[in-house]
Amino acid sequence: MTDTGSNERYERHDLLQPGAVETWSGLDRTLNRPVTIRRATADSEIGQRLRLQAKALARVEHHGLLHILDTYDEADHFAIVTEQLPTRMLTEELAAPNGDTRRLAATEAICVVIAVTEALAVLHSAGFAHGGVDAEYIGWRAEVGWVILNGPPTDDAVTIPATRRADLASIAVLAHRLIVGAAPQRRPDGTWELDPVVPDVVAPVLARAISASDPWPDLPSMLLALRSVVDELPATDGTGGDRRSVWQAERHWLAPVGILVAAAATLVGVALVIGQPSEPATDASPPPATAAPDAGTQPVVTVVPSAAVVATAVTVAPQTAPTAPPAPTTTQVRRVPILLESITDFDPAGDDRIEHPERLIFINDGDPGTGWSTARYNTRDFGGLKDGVGLIVVLFGDEPHSVERLVIDSPTAGWSFELYASSERNRTLIDWGSPVATAQDITGSTTLEVPSAEAAALLVWITDLGDELPNGGHRVTVSRIEVTTTISGAEAPPSTDAITP
Missing domain, CATH: 2.60.120.260 (Galactose-binding domain-like)
Known part of the structure; x- marks a missing residue:
């Protein structure tokens, strides 16, 4: 369904998500680029909050958040225009062929969570809470990485009030789901129980994020803790087999490049061997063996004004006397x-x-x-x-x-x-x-x-x-x-x- 409404620049195509704030795919006809349009009834409370939030968030920019490109009024609606939604979703990375949920290696999972936490931290620094993130609303964009899709507007404008505390807890739940395949379980007393699959170095970070008595004071504190555990985790925990992560798949071209480089090196070596002058055939006895050049001889390296580096091998004259050859003289220049x-x-x-x-x-x-x-x-x-x-x-x-x-x-x-x-x-x-x-x-x-x-x-x-x-x-x-x-x-x-x- 295409609905251009009363706006001459933007046309709405498909309704992606209904609700108090509708989400539409659309087109910026002036720049001929796809966009996402989110709109609400202008005179409603949510519509008024959306207008105020859009004005404040217009200057907030992070590659993990959808950037507000424009706003406009359309009949009885107020609309904000953001970047096009990514087409590759985190849930696709978690979907197994048999319909089950696939677990990510702990290192891969924490890297995803760190990217999401960085985006939320920027949002918090601007004075807004998001309301909670989930894998269903996280997508992959090749040029920037992981992007949070549900917002702007954030739940500050939709389900009032959104809290920073809820954002912290949602990050822990997301991490648990990526590593274990499911959210943590609630005990009868209301506390959370982490699965034993969660690595020992990660569990305290997640437990504190969902703690009711001693949570992390803010997102930057949790972010530092998450970054500190990445180097202590193995690259894989064996659950993913030989599956490549989405960012590894983006670099699959490196393999053929490596093969080409190796082939080029082989051809150069063959050319050097072929280019050596052959010795003339003779019945004469071979000449007496001469002293081999000292193994410690190094090339002379000269840096010329054009910054090209020229290497000239130092030759050592054959020694006819049985005396030790003189120590070679070298000039070394290295770039550091x-x-x-x-x-x-x-x-x-x-x-x-x-x-x-x-x-x-x-x-x-x-x-x-x-x-x-x-x-x-x-x-x-x-x-x-x-x-x-x-x-x-x-x-x-x-x-x-x-x-x-x-x-x-x-x-x-x-x-x-x-x-x-x-x-x-x-x-x-x-x-x-x-x-x-x-x-x-x-x-x-x-x-x-x-x-x-x-x-x-x-x-x-x-x-x-x-x-x-x-x-x-x-x-x-x-x-x-x-x-x-x-x-x-x-x-x-x-x-x-x-x-x-």
Whole structure:
């Protein structure tokens, strides 16, 4: 059923969920993109609360929450427009072929729960409670991960009142269901009983979340506890067989790439063997054996201005006398990473001068599926609101470093940035001077060579947000930052880093 209503920009297609707040699939005809439309009767109490909540939540953005794109009035209804709902659901990951509920490995389950808890924590920080999450309302979006689907609006506007306490308990119930296959059981006295399948390191975290006497004081406290137990859990508990998780399935292309690399290495080896000059046939006796080159001989590595690394083998002349060969002379240059003291967001032209500081902890966390991201803007030039946003990278130590290379991993396509270097952390863009390097139209990992920069801090200044996201809008996500320098001389130990191009 298609119902365009009285609004010229948005058309409603299918009623996905009836109720006091209806959920419709729809289309933004101006941008030709699918959206989700949620609406309520304008003059009802729920409709009035929905209007107030939409205004407050419009500035709240997290990849685990549906972002409010627009609001409008339609006849006697008030409607909010959000991103399209994901089509892959967590319940599909839990469904076994025989109709039973499949359990996730504990590590996989806790990672899902952490992603959901992070989104709820952002909602709480904005002054709202959600009302409780469940697997039926959690979906997977390839570019951002797990997304909570029931909200906005949250139950603050529907079932009054929603409480933060209920959110905490719902996270524990969700974790139990993912690990065990069912919710925890209530005892006659009203307390909860956890299944013995729940790992020992996880059980206390869940028990406290559903405790009536001593619950977690807030979501950030529980989030820290959940993160602390991940490394103590095995990657699998044997219940899932060889089933791949949804994020592992997203990276199945790595296998053929590895095969191609191995094949290329084999061809190079064969070419080198074929290219060796053959010895002429002769009846003469072979010459006396010469002394073999010393096994400790290392290649000479030279870093040229273009930052290419050239390796030249050191040859050792044959020794005709039975004396020991002289010690080989080597020059070693290796590239090493510089420790990072801190990474902070930089938004000098923003209303609040911050740009998602709560997501900075996901840079360099070892998971390429997470990362810091900018806010979402309508256009790639920040909606004309500002010239850019950035990240300040402070290098460890009291003295400036000779920075030679910057590596950034990002899933964003088509974005650009300028790199600034300074001996101190500056508050305004003009204080950073002129950029020392630029990178444009980036997709995936990028390596930027830095020409002779002495710096204690770097500014990655994003000037272009890149291509439009599948669900509308523009933003840049950064998952890894590495800054390197080079060490030369005898004190530099051998390292394969030295011949990394």
